[in-house]
Amino acid sequence: MESLGLGVERAGPAEPLGPGVGQAGSPEPSGLGRERGASSGCRGRGGPVASGRRVRATTAPGSLPRPWRLFPTPTGTPFTFWYLAVLLLTSLITEYADPAVVHALHQGFSTDVAHLVGAPVPVLVASALWVAGGVASPYALGFVLVLTALERRIGGRHTAVVFLLGHVLATLATEIPVGASVLTGGLPGTSLHRLDYGISFGVAASVGALAALLPWWSRWPLLLAFGWMLLDDLMAFTDPMTNWGHLIALAIGIATWPVVRRWRRATVARDAVPPPVRVPATSVRFP
Secondary structure, eight states, X not given: OOOTTSOOXXXXXXOOOOTTSOTTOOOOOXXXXXXXXXXXXXXXTTEEEOOSOOOOOOOOGGGSOOGGGGSOOTTTSHHHHHHHHHHHHHHHHHHHSOHHHHHHHHHHTOOOHHHHHHOHHHHHHHHTTOOTTGGGSHHHHHHHHHHHHHHHHHOXXXXXXXXXXXXXXXXXXXXXXXHHHHHHTSSOGGGGGOOOOOSHHHHHHHHHHHXXXXXXXXXXXXXXXXXXXXXXXXXXXXXXXXXXXHHHHHHHHHHTHHHHHHHHHHHHHHHHSOOOOOOOOOOOOOO
16 A cells, blocks of 8 residues: 555555554654664664753752761761760769779770880770870860761771771870880889870761862861861970871871772662562462
8 A cells, every 4th residue: 555655665564553653653764763762862873863952950858968967877977976875974984083082093994105015905995995185175176077977988897997997096006105215214113104085086087087088179288287277286295195196096087098989989870789689479279
């Protein structure tokens, strides 16, 4: 059958109209291919070509600002949450217990040279359970915000590694010179019992590590502001060993950038994989 002189013949009987047929109901020419599932556009030599219509991008609900994510939760950031609970408990002890008892606890958990030589592992862990200055300390607020942000990006286990790395290495870097100076006569023997405890070294290392995962416009202001605060404390010369430890801990956190970025890529890749779909088992009855 001719189709109005256009030289296109119908190969067989008419089929039901599909979604790609125009309003006039005319069949498609047999020489043109169709791509299954395409609702618009045309196909050129290189494959399907999108239509000229521009699609406005919409913002996904998950990308909207969520201020409550700045704070730890028992399921989202368990390491930071439960660590913070322990710090709140020890801060209450520091606030309300007898001052003599509190001083004895701080002295017993101090990471001074004498304790590090006798029981290095227990004292390094126990000294990180107290906040110097209590919950009103700037490092307490930094602990909440920085470790929460870091744990949401690389996970609790890796956040604990960064925190402990800064706490342990910066402590050893400041106490070993004290012990060496006592042995050489540069410092008195009482320096072996110098009171040293708190979370500030771990927080400083976490700040340095978190900067690697931030965009450049917030990374460098954070490092400059925090670094200047540490330098200002050092120039005040009130506690030079501890202030040097803060700068060392910040440098340790910055040194972890390659590893932290690799952990972040692994976390993103793991979260992008959808969970497996469980198909319920069906029983078949035979007559």
